[in-house]
Amino acid sequence: MTAHTPTFAQSVWLVAEREIGSKLRSKAFLISTGILFLIALVSVVWGGFAAQSQSATPVAVTSQTAPVVASLGDSVDVTQVSDADEARGLVADGTVDAAIVPGGAEPFGYTIVADSSPPAGLMQMLSLTPPVELLNADPTDGFARYIVALGFGLVFFMAALTFGSTIAQSVVEEKATRVVELLISAIPVRALLAGKVVGNTILAMGQIIGLAAIAVIGLTVTGQSALLSGLGAPIAWFAVFFLFGFVLLAALFAAAGAMVSRQEDIGSTTTPLTFLVMAPYFLVVFFNDNELVMTIMSYVPFSAPVAMPVRIFLGTAQWWEPLLSLAIMLATCAAAIWVGAKIYENSILRMGARVKLSEALAG
Structure with missing residues (x-):
């Protein structure tokens, strides 16, 4: 009797289930997620009550x-x-x-x-x-603009960096312990990469959905119905942009992890990606009132998940702009997956010194 060989899709889902299961069994992951949700709830409720408590006008x-x-x-x-x-x-x-x-x-x-x-x-x-x-009409309150920009930027920054680093560490751990050799003897290398990306994307989107639910509950409890009604479309677009933006970054973080063989060396390959994740957060916080900067950011794939939802909230984005930005994001995402898969495939079995990027791309 011959053993059943899983299809590519089945292989991807097996790896994704393994990634999801390992995270859900991790007390550290569950506790950190609970703390994140608690901080988000306290921040929304505190912000609502603080806005209501006015000093003498x-x-x-x-x-x-x-x-x-x-x-x-x-x-x-x-x-x-x-x-x-x-x-x-x-x-x-x-x-x-x-x-x-x-x-x-x-x-x-x-x-x-x-x-x-x-x-x-x-x-x-x-x-x-x-x-x-x-006397000088302003379509959006400055404080609300800053809080919304800060919220989108912080969520993207924390989720992308946390899960991206986890993917890179997982790849290096499997490589150092030789587990990866057993895995790729049973499933294709690209299925292993795709499964890691899919599993962590599901977990990251779960956190995003949870944070969105907390924001809705918190704004409802504190009576901020006007702000809540204006956040519906921006939150939906943020979820869409975050999905593809995270897939893009996850593929690159996995590739960066495959280029090294020790946990101590991860920083040398993931630092450029870390800066790419941090940049949108700081730019949107400091330039949320600068329409030129926000417009440029809304078309750059690494910052579009933050900038475009903020512009939609402010009402400065035309109806076609999110669609164009999303098309650019999808094209960049496909290119990043292709590059990440090539680096991952050419580096995952190479032990010892860090693999140079030119060598990883050339194979």
Whole structure:
């Protein structure tokens, strides 16, 4: 009786199951995932409650509109001025956050004047919402923009770096212990690589889905429905971009691990990839308000998973831009898989000194 030889797809799934099972049996992985989810939940809830706890809001009023804020007590810091033009001047130079001036549609009889975004805290204090006049309209609140950019950047950075490093370490461990020789005697080398990528991608996407669920729950509990409604499409696009971006990086991390034979040498081949993962996080944090930089980042495959969802949240991306960026991502992903597979295949059985990149590509 001849032994059944698994197909390529079956081989890939066998390796993927092995990767998933080993992680789910690891207490360190489960504890770190639990801590990550807890930190995310605490951050979302704390941010929501912090946004709701407002200090006294500086407000300028005229003699006609002073009664409007009379019942608000210590929640507003009132500055009374002679006319509406003077009130607008105080808003323009930043002396007050908002001004309440005469005029406006019924039943209000007054209008709130603000600089770049509606004063949400003041509007919540008033029993009715009057018309809002913006001197310098800004479609998105600056703090919300920064928090969303930071969130997407941090999630991509942590997930890609954590799982990417794990893949590289796993490859080196199998190579050092000669386990890889047993594995490739039963399944193709490329099936081994593909299984590692698929298994870790499933685990990484599981964490992304879990973090998205936590964000939805946290924003709902803290009453941030406006922010939640604006995050629906960006989170969906982030998941799509992250999927292909992670596959791209996972293939390269596996190839980097195959080029060395000792755990101590991993840093020499994975450091360039680490910088590629770190760059989008720092760029999106520091340049989230720079439209030119964000536009360029949204078309670079290594930063598109972070920059494009942020631009979608800000409303600055045209409907076709995510599709074009995704097409570039898919093409780059295919090229990275091809290069990574070639390096992995040519390096996985070579022991001793680090394999040079030119040798790994040439075979």
